[in-house]
Amino acid sequence: MHLFSFKSKLISVLKLYSFTYKEGLNIRFKFRLHAGLGKVKF
DSSP states (O other): HHHHHHHHHHHHHHHHHHHHHHHHHHHHHHHHHHHHHSSSOO
């Protein structure tokens, strides 16, 4: 039971990490897009 709870915690942390990583990539991409246009200030 203890091992199971640890595993589920690990999975939730990994999901959260991957989600924040994807969001960070999206933000970085948008920032590059705006910088490329040169008109929009971020």
